[in-house]
Amino acid sequence: MVRKASVKALVITMAAVLCALLMTASVALAASGSKAPDMQKILDNIDKLSTFPNNDFSAVMTIVSEDPKKGVEKHVVRMFRRDRENKFLLLFQEPEVMKGQGYLLVDDNLWFYDPESRKFTHTSMKENFSGTDAKNSDFSQSTLAKDYQVKSWSEAKFYNYDVYILELEARNDEVTYPTLKLWVNKEPNLVLKTESYSLSGRLLRSALIPNYAKVGSAYVATSMILIDELVAGKKTQITLKNISIQNLPDSVFTKSYMERVNR
Amino acid sequence: MKPIVRIAFRNTQRQRKRSFLLGGAIAFGVLVITIINAFTAGMIVNVKNNFSFIAGGHIFISGKELSDSGRVITAINDTAIVDESLKLVEPFVKKVNKRSSSLAQLIFGSWETNHTIEGVDWQKEEELAAKLVITDGSLEGLAKPNAMVLPKPIARRLGVVAGETILARLSTITGQQNVGEFYVTAIVEDQTNFGATSAYVHLDYLNDLLSLNSGSYQMILLFLHDMATMDQVSNVIYGYLKEHAEVDPRVQLDLYMGSNKKEDAEKEEEIYEAERKVMAQIFGGGYMNDEEPWEGTKFAVMTLNDFMQPVMAMVGILNTVALVVFLILLVIIMVGITNTFRMILIERTREIGTMRSFGMQQKDVRNIFLWEAVFIGLGGALSGLFLAWVIMTVVGFIKLDGYPVLQFFMNNGHFTFLIQPASVIMNLLILLVMTLFAAYMPARAAARLRPADALRAHY
Incomplete structure (x- = not known):
């Protein structure tokens, strides 16, 4: 009788322990499941945090490009952006020889204007911006979530920041860089570093973004260093000043404005 | 007398x-x-x-296709039609070359320069190899798939000698960035003397970098027995292609003696557009105009005479x-x-x-x-x-x-x-x-x- 009772107690105890273990495991799993970051959402966040859906954006960019053979070149460019209509206007203010030249993005067409010849020429977002390491597309709104999907991710420390390292692959064969590697701050989701790779898997460009400024609900990279990983010693530094989110007249984003501003 | x-x-x-x-x-x-x-x-x-040396022929047939997203890509995948058209003019044609090309950024250390790379089939283009005046290295290195023949002014600008390896950054036909490593097997004289001689590489290797399908190419170049038959031959080819596929209208460069009149400025604009079309038809590139979408390969036929106007x-x-x-x-x-x-x-x-x-x-x-x-x-x-x-x-x-x-x-x-x-x-x-x-x-x-x-x- 006693033996029977002790076996029963043992079975009950084991079942209780098993249940407890299962419950703990399921709670732990549930807890860990809720904390696993949704990387595609992070890409969305990155795009949202750098976009001005309700305001226009303007700033003065200073672009200093260093070339070991050509020396240092400085460009000052006035930038106007209207993200809700996917438009931008870049007007050169310096150097003097380029004053009045500019880029206008309207209806997915990017135009380059030269006041000397008074001609607009069709150009591509994939071209380098005036011989620097920046691409024309670097000045339009971020579309990472649309163009890329997360291939893999990990967590790491980047200087003092806790970051996610995301490896992205292009969703189609028409984006400039087939593969990107991003170092994204955990909170808020700001890109601190980008590595851009070629189709053959070669590192082409590294971009470091050490400073951001909060403008309204968005963040603007106020300085950026672009390093050409193929040409030794070639890099470009971009800094933004006089940032404003005041709305601009519609006429700013037109060809006639570019022509008029040069008269 | x-x-x-x-x-x-x-x-x-x-x-x-x-x-x-x-x-x-x-x-x-x-x-x-x-x-x-x-x-x-x-x-x-x-x-x-x-010009025929630079462009590689007397008559040029290029092709463009529309990607799924509507982007224009320079490629001839529909090779059967164009091969048929060439049969009609066989007696006039001395040589048919198939090439691809790309404007690439050539990089060696901290030196860089932009130059055209042409992909050639060295086995079929023996006369090109024979015409090249080698100043450094040899063509023996062409056995390597990534071999490159570099014109002297470009080699000098990059500070590269035969036997060294350089990088070429270029865009695929859909516009993605790509990089290839090239072994400089020979440095040759710039036979045009004004820097227009291309750097020559293997067609297959370049096609791979451009993401072109195997067996595809971007342009067919015809050398004729007699340059005087250029217009006649091109008309036959164009007529056949027009009947069996989509074609671009023939365009010619024209001379314009400018003045300040408004109507002349409009004419100048037209000529500028025509020039861009001609260049795009011959050398490829992303010239896009407001044309209707099409299916398959859309061909363009140009001759040296079109440039000669x-x-x-x-x-x-x-x-x-x-x-x-x-x-x-x-x-x-x-x-x-x-x-x-x-x-x-x-x-x-x-x-x-x-x-x-x-x-x-x-x-x-x-x-x-x-x-x-x-x-x-x-x-x-x-x-x-x-x-x-x-x-x-x-x-x-x-x-x-x-x-x-x-x-x-x-x-x-x-x-x-x-x-x-x-x-x-x-x-x-x-x-x-x-x-x-x-x-x-x-x-x-x-x-x-x-x-x-x-x-x-x-x-």
Whole structure:
């Protein structure tokens, strides 16, 4: 009788322990499941945090490009952006020889204007911006979530920041860089570093973004260093000043404005 | 020889200095027009040859296709149609080359430069290999799939020598960034002398970097047996392609002599657009216009002649200027001839009277004068032709390397003079007619002299 009772107690105890273990495991799993970051959402966040859906954006960019053979070149460019209509206007203010030249993005067409010849020429977002390491597309709104999907991710420390390292692959064969590697701050989701790779898997460009400024609900990279990983010693530094989110007249984003501003 | 012709010829010797000066003026006119005509004819040939060397053929067939997203990509995947069209012109075609090309950023250490890379099938393009003038390395390295033949000015700019490896950054046909490593097997002279010689690489390797399908290419280049058949052959190919596939309308470069008028500015805009289309058709690139979407490969056919319009127009202007100068010179010479023959008439009045009284007819007197003019004219013209030949030969030997702008009009740094028999004959005929016309009035006056009056004359 006693033996029977002790076996029963043992079975009950084991079942209780098993249940407890299962419950703990399921709670732990549930807890860990809720904390696993949704990387595609992070890409969305990155795009949202750098976009001005309700305001226009303007700033003065200073672009200093260093070339070991050509020396240092400085460009000052006035930038106007209207993200809700996917438009931008870049007007050169310096150097003097380029004053009045500019880029206008309207209806997915990017135009380059030269006041000397008074001609607009069709150009591509994939071209380098005036011989620097920046691409024309670097000045339009971020579309990472649309163009890329997360291939893999990990967590790491980047200087003092806790970051996610995301490896992205292009969703189609028409984006400039087939593969990107991003170092994204955990909170808020700001890109601190980008590595851009070629189709053959070669590192082409590294971009470091050490400073951001909060403008309204968005963040603007106020300085950026672009390093050409193929040409030794070639890099470009971009800094933004006089940032404003005041709305601009519609006429700013037109060809006639570019022509008029040069008269 | 008729006595009249003999007398006329002898008369040219009587005042040698005068005949020499008159003939010299004619010679100068002939010299100028001959040199300019020969220069422009040589220039056309050089431009065509230089251009066919750069572009790799006389007729160019390129293709473009639409990607799923509507982007225009430069590629010929529909090879069967174009192969069929080539069968129609087989007897005229010396060589068919299939190539791909890309404007790449070539990088060596911290040096970089942009240059065109052409993918060639070395096994089929032996004549290209044979034409290259190697200054460093050899073509043996072509066994390597990533071998590159680099023009000397580019190698110098990058500081690279044969046997080293360089990088090439380029865009795939869909616009993605890609990088290839190239082994520089040989460095060659820039045979255009103005930096237009491409860097040559293996077609397959370049196609791989451009993300082109295996067996595809971007352009077909045709070398013809006879350049004169260029338009005829291209029309046949274009006609066939138009019947069996989508084609771009034929475009030509045109010369525009600009002014500030508004309508001229619009015309300039049109020409600028046409230039872009031509360049896009020949060299590929993302020229996009507002055309309707299409299926399969859309072909474009171009010839060297389509490019030559501005050059031909320039040549036409030069030839016209030369002809005007020649005619002005001839008018001046005619005045000189008329005056000279009037003087001769006065000097020989008594002699004419004597000849007439011995029974010489009026027409014989007139013919003596005209024959004399013909001899002076012909003598001057032949001397002018000879002098022009001497000058052209000497100038043709001079190598001008220091003027890159002129190199496109030259043959390996030398000006080429091509004497056109038809234009020489035409110029001689114009000269002869005008000389006879100039001498006719004094000759007629001499013929009409009454023998008694002539014998009595005291000048």
